[in-house]
Structures are given as structure tokens and as C-alpha cells.
Amino acid sequence: MKKAMSMSKYLVLIILAIACLFPFLYSLYISLQYPEDYGKLVGFNRLSLTNYKKILELVPIGRWYLNTILITCVVTFSNLLFSSMAGYALAHSISRVKNIIFMLILGVMILPVQAYLIPLYFNIVHWGLQNTYWSLILPIAIYPFCVFLMRQYFLTLPKELEDAAKIDGLGPLGVFFRIALPLSKPALSTQAILSFTWTWNGFVIPVTMINNSNYYTLTVGLNTLKDFYFNWPTIDMAGVIYTILPIIIVFIFLQEHITQAFATTGLGHI
Amino acid sequence: MRKKISSSKSEQISSYILLIPTLILLGIMVLYPLIQTAFFSLYRIDLLKFSERTFVGLKNYIELFKDSEFIRSLTTSIIFTIVVVPIQCILAFLIAILLENTFKFRGLFRTIFFIPYITSTVATAIIFMKLFTQDGLLSKFFSFFGLPNTTWYTNLDLALPFLAFIYIWTTLGFYIVLFSTGLNTIPEELYDAAKIDGANNVQTIRFITIPVLKPFIFLILSTAIISAFQVFDQAYVLARGASLGSPAGATMTLPVFVYAQAFRYNRVDHGAAAAMILLLLVLTITMVLRGRFSDDSV
Numbered sequence: 001m002k003k004a005m006s007m008s009k010y011l012v013l014i015i016l017a018i019a020c021l022f023p024f025l026y027s028l029y030i031s032l033q034y035p036e037d038y039g040k041l042v043g044f045n046r047l048s049l050t051n052y053k054k055i056l057e058l059v060p061i062g063r064w065y066l067n068t069i070l071i072t073c074v075v076t077f078s079n080l081l082f083s084s085m086a087g088y089a090l091a092h093s094i095s096r097v098k099n100i101i102f103m104l105i106l107g108v109m110i111l112p113v114q115a116y117l118i119p120l121y122f123n124i125v126h127w128g129l130q131n132t133y134w135s136l137i138l139p140i141a142i143y144p145f146c147v148f149l150m151r152q153y154f155l156t157l158p159k160e161l162e163d164a165a166k167i168d169g170l171g172p173l174g175v176f177f178r179i180a181l182p183l184s185k186p187a188l189s190t191q192a193i194l195s196f197t198w199t200w201n202g203f204v205i206p207v208t209m210i211n212n213s214n215y216y217t218l219t220v221g222l223n224t225l226k227d228f229y230f231n232w233p234t235i236d237m238a239g240v241i242y243t244i245l246p247i248i249i250v251f252i253f254l255q256e257h258i259t260q261a262f263a264t265t266g267l268g269h270i
Numbered sequence: 271m272r273k274k275i276s277s278s279k280s281e282q283i284s285s286y287i288l289l290i291p292t293l294i295l296l297g298i299m300v301l302y303p304l305i306q307t308a309f310f311s312l313y314r315i316d317l318l319k320f321s322e323r324t325f326v327g328l329k330n331y332i333e334l335f336k337d338s339e340f341i342r343s344l345t346t347s348i349i350f351t352i353v354v355v356p357i358q359c360i361l362a363f364l365i366a367i368l369l370e371n372t373f374k375f376r377g378l379f380r381t382i383f384f385i386p387y388i389t390s391t392v393a394t395a396i397i398f399m400k401l402f403t404q405d406g407l408l409s410k411f412f413s414f415f416g417l418p419n420t421t422w423y424t425n426l427d428l429a430l431p432f433l434a435f436i437y438i439w440t441t442l443g444f445y446i447v448l449f450s451t452g453l454n455t456i457p458e459e460l461y462d463a464a465k466i467d468g469a470n471n472v473q474t475i476r477f478i479t480i481p482v483l484k485p486f487i488f489l490i491l492s493t494a495i496i497s498a499f500q501v502f503d504q505a506y507v508l509a510r511g512a513s514l515g516s517p518a519g520a521t522m523t524l525p526v527f528v529y530a531q532a533f534r535y536n537r538v539d540h541g542a543a544a545a546m547i548l549l550l551l552v553l554t555i556t557m558v559l560r561g562r563f564s565d566d567s568v
Contacts, residue, residue, distance in 0.1 A: 009368055013375075016365065017382045020443070023397045024385070026407070030400070039405075086292035089285040101289065108300055110556050112500050114528040115549040118541050119306030120299065121533070139299045142292050172284040201390040203503045208533065219392040226396050227510055233400050240393045251388055255381045258388060259447050266448040266493050267486070 031237035051238035064221040071136045076195040078141040087150025108144040135209035146191045153187035193261040218243045310542035317536045330543035343527035351498040362445030370453050383443035391503040398436045423508040429520040452486035492559035524548050
């Protein structure tokens, strides 16, 4: 009886695991097929990287890769620096102004992007930033959640540590850069994981700000690829694999960290 | 003796220096356009003569509520949320409990369930579009259960269920992790005590797990509702560059309506008014649910 229970439990979990993995394996399999084999079940000898090469001739996917890597790196770095700075300031010497700023950050955290997207687009055009990297980076250079996350983390650091540093003659900026920041590696890695994933997968901002295919990110490029070549599934699926592969690889190495990082976004604490 | 360190003036100043980049960026990129949205929603705006906008008060809002397309998008979002959130939360809760009682491969399963959540929404939507075309693997699979073997996302009745299906598939792992985190906070002793009292599994869940988890449940519920209300990427992708919300507005959720008004139909004023309504709804939902949450946790 107990054994049967445990068996059925694993059966349910395995079925769910298949449901989660099957679409990815399916797209991988299709992406390796020859176009004429689509819809057929073929052996490994009929699989090749043709589509992965063909796609390079059809669309500037290499360029999209570079764009995505560039903006992901810049946004992640800017969050690590600026959100940490802000989080530190908000965690210390609480004043009324800072309380207001903190409430503001909390408010911005739950703001739907559509609430400011329309004027933001017109401003970006007006400032001559449409179809530039700036239009992809500046709107997400601060993820308000990262500021919140860092504030919560800095609140847990013992105050004595800083007091000691101050006695040693460090100014507040020195305390932040030399003491607090090096001590906050766990929170920084959570932040890096979140900014990296959000930016890599981001869609609304790039699809709105960019209409020049030279500045597409992978997600936007993939979406247009699908519109142009929808009847050529093997090509689409190669594009899908190109887009998701880096994230999947990172995830395999950092799985525990990543699930924990995202748990904080839902529960609001580390 | 401990030296008292008061926060001097220079300290105050330097801590504001740390805030400057964030304030400038959020101010210019979020707060300023947010105020502009409120502003736009009160004007009649012709994109060709942008400078000649005229103040019309609440007229845009009144027009919206007379616009059957807007009412439909509002209803679509509400129905979508009402259907998706319970399925998401109940499934995630049950799976989290199942995982909690699993000792072998627990981490592996949780990792696998999380993969859909961290991959690009655009990429996964495209995969499912292939699987749900006529004679696609999943269309065929569901035709065994009496559903028509057709292209789901171009079918008037099936497009919204298709959107719901991929949305739930994408986000389920996230909610499993949230519930798991909550379950981990329940002390083992409570379960032991229940066992001694002879409670069965269902009773344990009903009288131990759920009450202890209550603050978590409200938090997770509010996250789930707000996110479902804002579903956008997948709806955008499945429209295939044709008119947003296709087929014939079946997948036109409120965020998609805002976007379509502003960027497809050049009705910036209507888009802004709809965005304000979206904002108001999201804020209300948050206030109501988070308010409940903080009452409970006190």
C-alpha cells in the first residue's frame, strides 16, 4: 500500500517533468531535422545542424546575439552598482525623505509597464534615442526590485561593522564600497541572476523601442523570424534553441541559486 | 567605552549621492512618463499634430466605457485571471506538497519544473504554436479528448484557452518554488503532533499546512493575480504580427488593448486612459490583498 502510494507519487512527478521538458526536446529535435523531414519521425542519421547554419544567412542573428549580450551585461552591471548604492542609502540613517523614496520604490515595483510605456516611447523618439542601445538599456538600468532586495540585505548587516570602519577613518562612501559591498555577495549574486534573466528574456521594451533589425535583441528577432518563416518550422526551432540555450546552460550550473533568487521576487525577502 | 557616531551633515549628503543615479533613472524613465500617461489620458491627441492637443477632461474614459472592444478586453483579462490563478495556485500547491514528501530527486524535479519559467516567453510561445497547429502533436493529442484538431491560436474559441495553457505552463514552476519555500517554514514538530493525534493526510493539510501557510498564500495569490492580469508577451507573439489580440480580439487582454490603441491604431489618448485603468486595477488588487496579508501576519 505504502509502496503503491510512493510509486504513484513518482509517476505523477515524472509525467509533470515530461510535460515541462517535452516542448524543449521537441524544438531541439525539429531544429535538427531537414526541412523535408518535418512532421516525420527520423533517425539520428537524418539529423544535422543545417538549420543552424541556414539561419545565419537569412537573418543577422549573430548581431542579435551581440546586442543581447551587450545590453544584458550593461544592465546587470548598472543594477549591481546603482541599485546597491540606492539600497545601501535607503537602509541607513533613515530620514523622512528616504522613507518617501523607499515608498516610491515599492510603488514602482508593482507598476505595470503599460502604465508608462506610451509616453516613454514618445520621449525616447523625441530624444533621438529610438533604435539605439540607450533605448534598450536606460528604461531597465534600474530594476526597482533590486533596490528593494539590496535594502533588505543591508538592513541585516551588523551596524558595529560600519561603526568600526568609521572609527578607522572611512567616510560613508568608503564604508559602502570597501565594507558593505564586499560583504553582500549573496545578495549581489541574486541580483545578478535576476537582472541577467530579465534582460535576456525581456520583450516589451525592445519590441517597442526598436524597428531597425540591426538593434534587435534575440527575443524580438526571434519573433520576426517566426512571422517571416512560419511555414518553415525547422528554421524557427533553430532560432528558438539559439535564444534559450545560453539561459539553459547558465541554469544548469546555478540551478539552486536561480530558483532561490526568483523565490525572493515572489515573497519579497531573501 | 563605545564611541557614539552621530550621522553628520556630510554623511547625509554622501548617502544622497548614492541615491542620485537611481532617482535620476527611475525619475526620467518611469515616474515622468507615468505622470505623462495621466496627462495624455485627459487630452485629445492627434499624433500628426502632437502640439495641438486639447484638454477634454474625462472624455477619453467615457468613450472607453462606451467602446465594446475595451469592455471586451477588460472582461477577457478578468476571465483569464479568474480561470488561470486558481489552476496555477492549486496545482502548484499540490505539487509542492508532493515534492515536500519526496526525498529522492526532490531538487532535480524542482529544477525541471522551473526551466519553463526562466526561458524566454517568446521562445516557448513559438514552440507551443507549432505544437498546437492543425495536425500538430498537441492538437492531435487533445483531439482524443473531443477537442477539434485545429490551429488553436487562430480559432475563436480556443485562442484564449491556448494563451491560458502556455501561460500556466510557463509560470507553474515559479509558484511551485514559492509554495515550497512556504512549506519549508513549517516546523516538523507540528506534523509530528498531528500524526500522534491520528490526523490523516487531508486533515493535516486542512488543519496544519493551510493555516500556517496563510500569510504566504495571500502573498502568492496577489503575485499570481497581478501577473495574470498583465499577461502580454505570449498574446503579442501569437498574434503573428497581424492585428494584436487576434483572432478577432479573442486574446485582447487589457495590456494588449493599451498597446494596440497606442501603437497600432494611433489612439494615444485612449491608450493612456486604458493604461490608467489598468494601473488603478493593479493597485487596487495589491492594496486589498496585501492589506489582508499584513493584517494576518500581525
